[in-house]
Amino acid sequence: MRTYLACMECTVPMETVQEIQPQFKLFCNLLHYLIKNVDDDVICEWELNAFIAQAVTLSSFDIPALVNLKVEKVVRNAVHLATIFMKGVTTALAAVCACYKPMKMDDCTPWKYFDGKLFHSKYILAEKK
Structure with a gap:
């Protein structure tokens, strides 16, 4: 796990990560x-x-x-951020x-923590404050 965290340039203490x-x-x-690692304006x-x-x-x-989730509009920047995230x-x-799988691969699958349409809807809500 330490090697993986080093690869990800994680400075969070191991106890917190655990x-x-x-x-x-x-x-x-x-x-x-x-x-x-990403510019502040991104x-x-x-x-x-x-x-x-x-x-x-x-x-x-x-x-x-x-x-069935409806997204009121497509926001270009939300699509861009989702793309950056999925590349990450x-x-x-x-x-x-x-790093010899310090985490179960099942826990790492993106559908456990990311859905593009749901992100888009939350992005629009967050944009409105």
């Missing part, structure tokens, strides 16, 4: 990485809040509810594999 629910460890590590605090809100509420949605997921998954 307290994170397994299905959110990769998600949290990736957001931490993005906050530290991701704002309210956009970060949209990522967190969708991850936390995702488990309350079943598949039909997600399919791919990189983080590669790091997990390269």
Whole structure:
């Protein structure tokens, strides 16, 4: 796990990382990485809040509810951030594999903590404050 966290440039103490629910460890590590390494003008605090809100509420949605979720408009920046995030997921998954899988791969799968349409709807809500 220490090697993986080093790959992700994680400066959070190991004790804190171990307290994170397994299905959110990769998600949290990736957001931490993005906050530290992406230009300030790429991701704002309210956009970060949209990522967190969708991850936390995702488990309350079943598949039909997600399919039927209506998004009032497509926001270009939300699509851009979701793309950056999913590229980061791919990189983080590669790091997990390269570090002898310090987390269960089932806990690392993106559908445990990310849905693009739900993120988009939370992004629009966060944008409105």
